[in-house]
Amino acid sequence: MSVTARWLELADIKDELAARDWFPGTSGNLAIRVEDDPLTFLVTASGRDKRKRTPDDFVLVDAFGRLIGEQTGKPSAETLLHVEVFNRTEATCSLHVHTIDNNVISELYAARGEVVFTGQEIIKALDYWEEDAIVRVPIIDNHADIPTLAAAFAPHVRSSAGAVLIRNHGITVWGETPAATKRYLEAYEFLFSYTLKLRALGVHS
Amino acid sequence: MSVTARWLELADIKDELAARDWFPGTSGNLAIRVEDDPLTFLVTASGRDKRKRTPDDFVLVDAFGRLIGEQTGKPSAETLLHVEVFNRTEATCSLHVHTIDNNVISELYAARGEVVFTGQEIIKALDYWEEDAIVRVPIIDNHADIPTLAAAFAPHVRSSAGAVLIRNHGITVWGETPAATKRYLEAYEFLFSYTLKLRALGVHS
Amino acid sequence: MSVTARWLELADIKDELAARDWFPGTSGNLAIRVEDDPLTFLVTASGRDKRKRTPDDFVLVDAFGRLIGEQTGKPSAETLLHVEVFNRTEATCSLHVHTIDNNVISELYAARGEVVFTGQEIIKALDYWEEDAIVRVPIIDNHADIPTLAAAFAPHVRSSAGAVLIRNHGITVWGETPAATKRYLEAYEFLFSYTLKLRALGVHS
Amino acid sequence: MSVTARWLELADIKDELAARDWFPGTSGNLAIRVEDDPLTFLVTASGRDKRKRTPDDFVLVDAFGRLIGEQTGKPSAETLLHVEVFNRTEATCSLHVHTIDNNVISELYAARGEVVFTGQEIIKALDYWEEDAIVRVPIIDNHADIPTLAAAFAPHVRSSAGAVLIRNHGITVWGETPAATKRYLEAYEFLFSYTLKLRALGVHS
Numbered sequence: 001m002s003v004t005a006r007w008l009e010l011a012d013i014k015d016e017l018a019a020r021d022w023f024p025g026t027s028g029n030l031a032i033r034v035e036d037d038p039l040t041f042l043v044t045a046s047g048r049d050k051r052k053r054t055p056d057d058f059v060l061v062d063a064f065g066r067l068i069g070e071q072t073g074k075p076s077a078e079t080l081l082h083v084e085v086f087n088r089t090e091a092t093c094s095l096h097v098h099t100i101d102n103n104v105i106s107e108l109y110a111a112r113g114e115v116v117f118t119g120q121e122i123i124k125a126l127d128y129w130e131e132d133a134i135v136r137v138p139i140i141d142n143h144a145d146i147p148t149l150a151a152a153f154a155p156h157v158r159s160s161a162g163a164v165l166i167r168n169h170g171i172t173v174w175g176e177t178p179a180a181t182k183r184y185l186e187a188y189e190f191l192f193s194y195t196l197k198l199r200a201l202g203v204h205s
Numbered sequence: 206m207s208v209t210a211r212w213l214e215l216a217d218i219k220d221e222l223a224a225r226d227w228f229p230g231t232s233g234n235l236a237i238r239v240e241d242d243p244l245t246f247l248v249t250a251s252g253r254d255k256r257k258r259t260p261d262d263f264v265l266v267d268a269f270g271r272l273i274g275e276q277t278g279k280p281s282a283e284t285l286l287h288v289e290v291f292n293r294t295e296a297t298c299s300l301h302v303h304t305i306d307n308n309v310i311s312e313l314y315a316a317r318g319e320v321v322f323t324g325q326e327i328i329k330a331l332d333y334w335e336e337d338a339i340v341r342v343p344i345i346d347n348h349a350d351i352p353t354l355a356a357a358f359a360p361h362v363r364s365s366a367g368a369v370l371i372r373n374h375g376i377t378v379w380g381e382t383p384a385a386t387k388r389y390l391e392a393y394e395f396l397f398s399y400t401l402k403l404r405a406l407g408v409h410s
Numbered sequence: 411m412s413v414t415a416r417w418l419e420l421a422d423i424k425d426e427l428a429a430r431d432w433f434p435g436t437s438g439n440l441a442i443r444v445e446d447d448p449l450t451f452l453v454t455a456s457g458r459d460k461r462k463r464t465p466d467d468f469v470l471v472d473a474f475g476r477l478i479g480e481q482t483g484k485p486s487a488e489t490l491l492h493v494e495v496f497n498r499t500e501a502t503c504s505l506h507v508h509t510i511d512n513n514v515i516s517e518l519y520a521a522r523g524e525v526v527f528t529g530q531e532i533i534k535a536l537d538y539w540e541e542d543a544i545v546r547v548p549i550i551d552n553h554a555d556i557p558t559l560a561a562a563f564a565p566h567v568r569s570s571a572g573a574v575l576i577r578n579h580g581i582t583v584w585g586e587t588p589a590a591t592k593r594y595l596e597a598y599e600f601l602f603s604y605t606l607k608l609r610a611l612g613v614h615s
Numbered sequence: 616m617s618v619t620a621r622w623l624e625l626a627d628i629k630d631e632l633a634a635r636d637w638f639p640g641t642s643g644n645l646a647i648r649v650e651d652d653p654l655t656f657l658v659t660a661s662g663r664d665k666r667k668r669t670p671d672d673f674v675l676v677d678a679f680g681r682l683i684g685e686q687t688g689k690p691s692a693e694t695l696l697h698v699e700v701f702n703r704t705e706a707t708c709s710l711h712v713h714t715i716d717n718n719v720i721s722e723l724y725a726a727r728g729e730v731v732f733t734g735q736e737i738i739k740a741l742d743y744w745e746e747d748a749i750v751r752v753p754i755i756d757n758h759a760d761i762p763t764l765a766a767a768f769a770p771h772v773r774s775s776a777g778a779v780l781i782r783n784h785g786i787t788v789w790g791e792t793p794a795a796t797k798r799y800l801e802a803y804e805f806l807f808s809y810t811l812k813l814r815a816l817g818v819h820s
Contacts, residue, residue, distance in 0.1 A: 025740030125230030169736035326579035330435030531784035535640030597640035
C-alpha cells in the first residue's frame with residue numbers, strides 16, 4: 001500500500017478513537033506498517049492534539065523508529081514500543097490508548113501481572129474461537145525511560161496479534177490488519193469495563 | 206415494502222445504535238423482514254464494522270437464513286436467531302446488541318434464569334400498559350455452537366414482541382415494527398442501567 | 411411570538427436533549443407557551459421518536475390540552491401536566507425527561523417525599539442566588555391515570571420556576587423562559603448525578 | 616495576536632469542552648490573554664449558553680476585568696479569578712469548568728485542602744516530567760462573594776501553569792498556551808475520574 005493510503009487508514013482510526021475521547025491530554029499514539037523490507041511505518045507525531053486532523057499528524061520512520069528524510073514533526077516518544085511490534089511480528093497496526101478503565105484495570109491487577117478473561121462472547125472479537133477460551137493480558141510496570149519500557153514490553157510481543165497493559169499507562173494492542181487491531185482494542189475495553197462494573201457490584205471474576 | 210426501503214430503514218437503525226457505541230468489536234447484528242411468503246429478510250453481513258455505512262452492510266436471506274442468489278458477503282453467524290424470530294412470529298425487525306450493562310445484568314441474574322422489572326414508567330415503552338405490569342426477560346446460557354444456541358432461544362420466541370438475554374452475549378429484541386423494536390431495545394437498556402445503578406447503591410430490586 | 415418561532419425554539423431544545431439521549435424509548439415530552447389569552451401551547455405529538463426532527467413533532471393545544479383545529483398527530487398523553495404548569499404560572503416552557511439518574515434519585519428519596527440540595531455552586535443556575543440556598547425538589551408517586559397524576563402534580567406548581575420528580579417517571583421542570591428552563595434541567599441533572607456519585611462512595615448528603 | 620485570532624482560538628476550545636458537556640446549566644467560563652501591556656483579555660460574556668457559538672460569546676476586558684469600550688454583554692461574574700491568573704503569571708489562557716467528577720473530588724478531599732496524584736503516566740501531560748512526580752491540586756472553600764473568592768484563590772496562583780479546585784464549584788486551570796491549558800484540564804479530569812473509579816472499588820490512593 002502507498003504511504004498515502006496507509007496515512008488515510010490510520011487517520012480514520014484516529015478519528016474514531018478520538019470521538020470516544022480515548023486520547024485525553026494528547027496521550028496515546030498510533031502506528032501503521034507501510035513497507036516490510038526495509039521496514040517503514042507511520043507513527044503519531046509527538047504532542048499532537050489527536051482530536052484534530054491535520055497533514056502533520058503522522059511521520060514516517062524506519063525500523064529503529066528514526067525519522068526518514070525531512071519531515072515536519074518528530075516521532076512520538078513511545079515509538080520504540082511500536083518498533084518492537086513491527087520488528088518482532090507481522091502485525092500491520094499498533095494502537096496505544098489511555099482510558100480510565102484500562103488504567104484502573106492495570107492498577108487493580110498489577111500485583112498478579114496479568115488480567116484474565118473467560119466466558120464472554122466478545123472474546124470471539126479477539127479471534128479466539130474456542131468455547132471456553134481464556135484470554136490473558138499481561139501487565140508490566142511503567143518506566144519513564146522509554147528504552148527500559150520497550151525492553152520490558154518486548155518479551156510479550158510473541159505473535160502478530162496481542163495486547164499489553166502498562167501499569168497506569170494504558171494499553172498497547174496490535175494485529176494483522178488495522179481493522180482487526182481496532183476490533184481487538186474495542187473488545188478489550190469492553191472486557192475491562194464489564195469487569196469493573198461487576199466488581200463495583202461485589203462480583204469478582 | 207421494497208428491499209431498498211427496508212435496507213434504508215435498517216441502515217438508519219444501525220447508524221443510531223452505532224452512535225451509542227452498541228456494536229463494540231463489530232459485535233451485534235440486525236435483521237428486518239422483507240417478504241412474508243416466502244419469508245425473506247435482510248441481515249447484517251458477517252464481520253462488518255457497524256459504525257460505517259456501506260452498500261455491503263446487509264445480505265438478503267431466506268427462511269433458513271441462506272443467502273439468496275449472488276451477493277457480496279455472507280450472513281452473520283448468528284442469523285439463525287433471527288430465523289427463529291421471523292418464522293415463529295409476525296415480528297418485522299430483530300436486533301441483537303452487546304452493551305456493558307446488558308452483559309452485566311445477564312451475569313448477575315443468570316442463576317435465576319430471568320430478570321424482572323416492575324413499577325417503572327418506561328415499561329409503557331414496551332407496550333405493557335397495565336399499571337403494575339411485570340416484565341420478565343428470560344436469560345439463557347450461551348453456546349458457541351449457533352444451532353444449539355438457536356434451539357435454546359426458540360422456546361422464548363412466543364409472540365411478535367419480546368426479548369431474550371444470552372448470558373454474557375447481549376440481548377436480542379424483536380417487535381411488530383422496526384420503530385417499536387428500537388423503542389423496546391432502548392427501554393430494556395434503560396431498565397438494565399437503572400437496576401445496576403440502584404444495586405451499586407445497595408438497593409436490590 | 412409566532413407559532414413558527416416558538417416551534418423552532420422548542421425543536422432546538424428537543425435536539426439538544428435528544429443528543430444527550432434524554433428521551434429513551436420515545437419517553438419524555440416538551441411544551442412551550444404560544445399565547446396567553448386565551449392560552450395556547452405547543453406540545454410533543456404522541457409517540458414520536460424525539461431523536462428525529464420532522465414537521466409533525468409538535469401539536470398546538472388549548473388551555474385544556476385539546477387539539478386546536480385539524481392537525482396531524484395527537485398531543486402527548488402527559489399533556490395535562492403541562493396544562494397545570496401554564497394555567498397556574500407564567501412559565502413559558504415545560505420539559506419532562508427520563509434519565510437513569512433522575513429515576514434513581516426519585517426511588518432513593520421517595521420515602522422522604524423530596525430531595526434536598528445545598529452548598530453547590532450550580533444551584534445559582536437555578537436562580538437561587540443566596541449563599542447557603544436550599545433547593546427542595548418534591549417527589550410524588552406515579553399514577554398510570556394521567557388526570558390522577560396531574561392532580562397530584564398540581565399543588566407543587568406554585569411559581570413560574572420549579573421542578574417535580576415523579577417516582578420512577580422522570581422530572582418535569584418549568585421556567586419563565588425556554589433558555590432558563592433548559593438551564594434548570596441541566597442543573598438538576600448535575601445535582602442528581604453528583605449526589606449519586608457521592609453516595610456510591612459512601613458519602614450521604 | 617489579534618483580538619480576532621484569539622477569539623477564534625477561545626471559541627474552538629469552548630466548542631470542544633461544550634461537546635463533552637462540561638458547561639452544565641451555562642456554568643463555567645473561559646479567558647484568553649490578548650495584550651500584555653496594558654493587559655487585556657477576552658472572557659466569556661455572562662449567562663451565555665456555551666453550547667452555542669455566537670459573535671457575542673466573549674467580551675474584551677482590562678487588567679481589572681472591566682469592559683473596554685462599548686460591547687454587547689457583560690463579563691462573567693467570575694472574571695476576577697482570571698484577572699488574578701493574568702496579572703500574577705504569564706499564562707495566556709484560563710479555563711473554569713464544572714464536571715460531576717471535579718465537584719465530587721473537591722468535596723471528598725476538601726478537609727485535606729488538596730488532592731494529590733502520583734504514579735500516573737498522564738501526569739506527563741501536566742508537564743511534570745520527573746519519574747515519581749507528585750501533583751498537588753489545592754482545594755479552597757467556595758464563597759458567593761466573588762472578590763472574597765478571588766482573594767482565597769490568588770495565593771495559589773504562583774506560576775504560569777497551575778490549577779485550583781473550588782469546593783463544589785469546579786476547577787480553574789491555566790497555562791502558558793491555550794493548547795497546554797486544555798491539555799492540563801483533560802489530564803486533571805482523567806486523574807479525577809480514575810481516582811473516583813478506584814475509590815468506588817474500595818481502593819484509596
